[in-house]
Amino acid sequence: MCKYHYWRKIVSMTTGKSKPTTPQPPLEDVVEENKQVVEEIHDAAQELAVVHAVLATETMKAKPSDDTKEAVKRTKEVKTKLKATASKLAEATEVLEKHVAKLAHKP
DSSP states (O other): OOHHHHHHHHHHHHHOSSOOSSOOOOHHHHHHHHHHHHHHHHHHHHHHHHHHHHHHHHHHHSOOOHHHHHHHHHHHHHHHHHHHHHHHHHHHHHHHHHHHHHHHHOO
């Protein structure tokens, strides 16, 4: 699901301003899905770190082109961005999880 539709779904579930056209999954399912996405992002960041290490090592063995140097630099930047995104999603998931817990305890 793209980010736009995901957030639109969350807004419609929390504000009631628009009626969803399809049945919405329980919030507990959304929390679990978010947790899985966080893990997938962390895994991708780790894989990218390995790729970066290999590229950085290989470029030291020979004279790399400017494109190769830029690719090595970009892998490090993307890895950092992935980790930051995972952290933001993990924080949002924690907030959502707390709200779900509060809803579950309301009479």
